[in-house]
Amino acid sequence: MKHGAGGKWYLNAEHYSNEIVEKYRLKDFLMEQYRNFEQLPMRKVAGVDGTGLGYKLRMPLVGRLVKRLAENMLHSTRPPTNPFKAEGHIGQVVPLEDAIAILEACAVEPIIEKNCMCRMMSRGIKEACCINFGVMSEIAKELPRFVPEKDKFFLTRAQAVDRFKTHNTKGYIGTIWFGPFPYINNLCSCASPECAGIRPRLDYGVKSIYKAEYIIDFNPDKCTGCKACVAKCQFGAIEYSLSLKRVTVDMKKCWGCGVCRHGCKGKALYLQPREGVPAYKDDY
Ligand code: SF4
Numbered sequence: 518m519k520h521g522a523g524g525k526w527y528l529n530a531e532h533y534s535n536e537i538v539e540k541y542r543l544k545d546f547l548m549e550q551y552r553n554f555e556q557l558p559m560r561k562v563a564g565v566d567g568t569g570l571g572y573k574l575r576m577p578l579v580g581r582l583v584k585r586l587a588e589n590m591l592h593s594t595r596p597p598t599n600p601f602k603a604e605g606h607i608g609q610v611v612p613l614e615d616a617i618a619i620l621e622a623c624a625v626e627p628i629i630e631k632n633c634m635c636r637m638m639s640r641g642i643k644e645a646c647c648i649n650f651g652v653m654s655e656i657a658k659e660l661p662r663f664v665p666e667k668d669k670f671f672l673t674r675a676q677a678v679d680r681f682k683t684h685n686t687k688g689y690i691g692t693i694w695f696g697p698f699p700y701i702n703n704l705c706s707c708a709s710p711e712c713a714g715i716r717p718r719l720d721y722g723v724k725s726i727y728k729a730e731y732i733i734d735f736n737p738d739k740c741t742g743c744k745a746c747v748a749k750c751q752f753g754a755i756e757y758s759l760s761l762k763r764v765t766v767d768m769k770k771c772w773g774c775g776v777c778r779h780g781c782k783g784k785a786l787y788l789q790p791r792e793g794v795p796a797y798k799d800d801y
């Protein structure tokens with residue numbers, strides 16, 4: 518939870534352990550939560566339900582209060598108690614390299630790939646791109662709507678790395694989630710605006726997810742102006758300049774997901790540690 522302090526919470530293997538599952542009896546908790554996810558937007562939390570949330574968040578004073586309630590809930594580090602609240606459900610963007618480190622060194626087997634809940638809830642689309650670990654894998658297999666229509670539901674570590682690479686290369690944003698704190702169980706491949714983690718932050722300024730530990734670095738001399746990276750960036754950080762005949766990068770808008778690199782044959786785009794860039798080192 519110490520973003521910007523130099524450590525990476527998602528590479529601390531303790532957060533993935535079965536001991537946490539036992540300690541907080543997370544199997545029953547998560548089963549209840551996932552069975553009821555579709556109803557969460559209608560359920561009242563602290564007197565506020567999710568109906569017309571966009572409108573509520575824009576209301577003067579009331580909006581600020583709702584935003585604070587939502588952030589307090591998502592950032593909670595108290596032991597999880599109520600499966601009907603998204604308590605302790607905070608995440609961060611991760612580039613391919615860190616996702617591979619998570620899958621190779623931290624994720625507890627069994628590892629599965631289930632249908633993305635956000636795409637299903639917002640567009641009715643079933644797309645298998647959420648990689649889950651440990652007890653979450655056991656829960657998802659009991660819930661048919663999350664099980665993809667394909668042979669591979671359970672993945673080996675190597676298959677999980679391959680699947681994540683495929684999604685990331687396609688342009689999906691890698692994200693890692695506490696769910697609930699202190700247990701990490703989801704490595705997602707997200708698209709905006711479907712993602713229920715990214716959208717509240719982009720549209721309403723709710724800190725529902727943190728930017729990555731990295732930020733883009735750009736070498737204009739290597740840019741051929743092919744524009745392949747422009748469509749890859751879901752945060753609008755890259756623009757093509759007709760007068761310069763190459764792209765320009767707005768570091769303020771960069772979340773450090775690294776997917777733009779996959780489109781760049783000239784290797785003009787790199788990631789650098791966010792903490793090494795004074796202007797953006799605390800901009801998580
Ligand atoms: S966080 Fe991302 S991949 Fe996970 S369920 Fe939401 S959009 Fe899908």
Ligand code: SF4
Pocket residue numbers: 732733749750751752753754755766770771772773774775776777778
């Ligand atoms: S510019 Fe930043 S936010 Fe956009 S794709 Fe590249 S790394 Fe991601």
Ligand code: SF4
Pocket residue numbers: 739740741742743744745746747763764780781782783784785786
């Ligand atoms: S993909 Fe690379 S070479 Fe092409 S426009 Fe983007 S930065 Fe330039």
